[in-house]
Amino acid sequence: MPGMGFGIRIEGLSKRYGEGDTAVDALKDVNMTVAPGEVVGLIGPSGSGKSTLLKCLGAVIEPTAGKMTVGDEVIFDNGWKITDLRALRRDRIGFVFQAPYLIPFLDVTDNVALLPMLAGRSNGDSRKRAKELLEALDVGHRAQAQPSQLSGGEQQRVAIARALANQPPVILADEPTAPLDSERALAVVRILNDMARQFQTAIIVVTHDEKIIPTFKRIYHIRDGKTYEEAGQALH
Amino acid sequence: MISLAGRDILQSWSKFVLTGIGLGLLIGVTLTMAGVYRGMVDDAKVLLNNSGADLWVVQQDTQGPYAESSSLRDDVYRALLGLPGVARAANVTYLTMQVRQGDTDVRAMVVGFEPGQPGEPGYLVAGRHITRNHYEAVADIKTGFQLGDTIRIRRHDYHVVGLTRRMVSSGGDPMVFIPLKDAQEAQFLKDNDAILNERARTAANPSLNRAGVPGLLEAIQSSQNANRNVNAVLVQIAPGATAEAVAQEVRRWKHLQAFTRVQMEEILIAKLIATSARQIGMFLVILAVVSAAIVAFIIYTMTLGKIREIAVLKLIGTRNRTIASMILQQALGLGFIGFLVGKTAATVWAPFFPKFVLLESGDTMRGFVAVMAICALASTLAIRAALRVDPATAIGG
Structure with missing residues (x-):
């Protein structure tokens, strides 16, 4: 496990929808640990609880029980320990979606700079940070372009830059390679690994893309709301 | 922090501007309706101002000569001249009719007056005043008559010797001034x-x-x-006398009705054009509601088109008030563009209206505030929809 301490740690996490006879346990005693600089895969069939787990990790739905630690801070322990979940998502969790979901009316630089701006950094500092990330992700030459002018791979790299903009300890990637061909999908995984190492970010990649599954050193399988860890064989 | 609303508008400016133009034309109609009402009020005031009278003496128990018909003997003015406080008194007649010129005719108010006396048009834009006792006329330029034209009123032809402007009846019909005797004949013969x-x-x-x-x-x-009848006697008050005091004397001793300028304004504005004003008021309310509905619909539709982006914005930590502000700014921006277009359109097309359209700066300011308020109100529907968006929808599943 690279790095010291935890990027994110989940202990005994569960999520129940509904009550009584209609109650559904979407997550049952989920345990997961991802170190800073590590990229792990989260794999499971449809309805296995992947999205529910991602939403719990992303602090958009409240787990029923369990404990979550991001960096050194416990954010959930049978209840939220942080009052401002919006700020938590903004500053400490990065998101990469299946589709890039860039803001269509902002150019590439401002799509990335928006997060530091929302965190209160000046426009100048935010744009400087955005340009550094875009350069690191090899899309610096498209900094002034509109999202609609980019290819799918470029858009996904901008989305990764946006996720990294506030240097969060954790990035949640929800099927980030789904719309890409093999070559571009592997390139995105390579970028995620590079960024994880470079910025010491813990990255969880939810996927059932057969092309990229072999690239993960560690893989969590999720089935019927429970996780099972499996050692993978990283290509890097 | 960058302006999300501004960027969104810039990115889809053509759609935004076209929508603003559509809204603007509606606002232009609204401003014009207000201008039509103001024009009617102004016409009424100009009618009173141009008559040069301080007091209107009319038949007892009538509200003539503009709101009701009134008939007086034409020697009444002599008795009025004998009252204390009366400086000048002159007979006038008013008759709305079709004035013919060749094969066409124009609806006009024919005014009979005595040259040099109250009731004479105050100023001319061309030609001269009437100097002969018969068959000369001064016409408002809105009649379309030119100097030297020959017009026909009843049996006689009149020579247009002067042109005036902004001399219209309370109904908006342009005036044609002719000598009193001719007017009496035209009206009563x-x-x-x-x-x-x-x-x-x-x-x-x-x-x-x-x-x-x-x-x-x-x-x-x-x-x-x-023909010994006229419609009214216009009275000018001597310095030091008050119109109300003279009016009371007329009512008490002459058994006639007398109205001061304030009372005549009240009759013209509060009674004569009251129905029209209510009609226009109803139009204004309907147009305001339609404008609000259009803005609400447009902003709501634009917001629904950005639901996924709003979910992403919320997921990455954008405050609700930032999102609400974005939608509100867009609604206000749409209103601003609409107002500019509407004001420009109303200014351009107002002179082509057959009746005087008066676009007052006060109404423009009130209209601007109303448009902004309507847009702000209309955006609440879209803001509510945006604030209800669950950030979890960005993640899917």
């Missing part, structure tokens, strides 16, 4: 067949056609054909 018929009836009446009284029948027939 019967046609030839009616005169012959009347003479025959009088001659057949033995009490009016007595064999032993020579000249009686001729005297009676002459009296029947003479």
Whole structure:
């Protein structure tokens, strides 16, 4: 496990929808640990609880029980320990979606700079940070372009830059390679690994893309709301 | 922090501007409706101002001469001149009719006045005042008549010797000024067949056609054909006297009705054009509601088109008030563009309206505030929809 301490740690996490006879346990005693600089895969069939787990990790739905630690801070322990979940998502969790979901009316630089701006950094500092990330992700030459002018791979790299903009300890990637061909999908995984190492970010990649599954050193399988860890064989 | 609303508008400016133009034309109609009402009020005030009178003396128990018909004997003004506080008094007649010029005719208010007396048009834009006792006319330029034109009123032709402007009736009809005697004849004189018929009836009446009284029948027939009526007497008050005091004297001793300028304004504005004003008010309310509905629909639709982006914005930590502000700014931006277009459109097309359209700066300011308020109100629907968006929808699953 690279790095010291935890990027994110989940202990005994569960999520129940509904009550009584209609109650559904979407997550049952989920345990997961991802170190800073590590990229792990989260794999499971449809309805296995992947999205529910991602939403719990992303602090958009409240787990029923369990404990979550991001960096050194416990954010959930049978209840939220942080009052401002919006700020938590903004500053400490990065998101990469299946589709890039860039803001269509902002150019590439401002799509990335928006997060530091929302965190209160000046426009100048935010744009400087955005340009550094875009350069690191090899899309610096498209900094002034509109999202609609980019290819799918470029858009996904901008989305990764946006996720990294506030240097969060954790990035949640929800099927980030789904719309890409093999070559571009592997390139995105390579970028995620590079960024994880470079910025010491813990990255969880939810996927059932057969092309990229072999690239993960560690893989969590999720089935019927429970996780099972499996050692993978990283290509890097 | 960058302006999300501004960027969104810049990115889809053509759609935004076209929508603003559509809204603007509606706002232009609204401003014009307000201008039509203001024009009617202004016409009424100009009508009173241009008459040069401080007091309108009319038939008892009437609200003439503009709101109701009024008929006075034309020697009443002599009695009025004898009252303390009266400086000048002059007869006038008003008759709305079709004035013919060649094969066409124009609806106009024909005013009979005595040259040099109250009731004469205050200023001319071309030509000269009437100097002859008969068959000369001064016309408002809205009639379309030119200097030297010959126009026909009843049986007689009149020569247009002067042109004036902004001289219209309370109904918006342009005025044509002619000498009082001609106007009395035009208003009260019967046609030839009616005169012959009347003479025959009088001659057949033995009490009016007595064999032993020579000249009686001729005297009676002459009296029947003479026109001794006018519609009102315009009075100017002497310095130091008050119009109300003179009006009370007229009402008490002369058994006539007298209105001061304030009372006449009240009759014209609160009574004569009150129905039209209510009609326009209803239009304004409907147009305001339609504008609000259109803005609400447009902003709501635009917001629904950005639901996924709003979910992403919320997921990455954008405050609700930032998102609400973005939608509100877009609604206000749309209103601003609409108002600019509307004001420009109203200014451009107002002169082409047949009636005077007065676009007051106060109304423009009030209109601007109303448009902004309506847009802000209309955006609440879209803001509510945006604030209900669950950030979890960005993640899917």
